[in-house]
Amino acid sequence: MTSRKKAVDFEQKLNQLESLVNDMEQGSLTLENSLKAFEEGIKITRECQQALKEAELRVDMLTRDSDSPTEFVPEKD
Template sequence: MTFEEKLAKLSQIVERLEKGNDLPLEDSLKLFEEGVGLVRACRETLENAEQRVTNVLETDNF
């Protein structure tokens, strides 16, 4: 999943949990764990991201 997809998924989970009083507890917990996992993954991605720069010409004569 890309960072963008993770964020979108996270927002879906929060929404589902907000509305989901009908949701069985087990399912809520699963969603919760998934959500917390996504938060952690996104945060790590952001904090550990190192900017990559590629020169498509492999030359910098300009």
């Protein structure tokens, strides 16, 4: 069930990022709000990159030739 929650969180993060980009592209934000949106976008991008990295490691682990599967435990920053 946790992996399903993580997948939903990833999709939600991508939607948030898309919304931020749309707001910034409209050009109606103040400089201060643009900077806040940019900062939030960077944070979301890093979270998405980390989720993708963990997914890639998990796929790699699952597709390796081995007799018994091992559970994936993501690294904490």
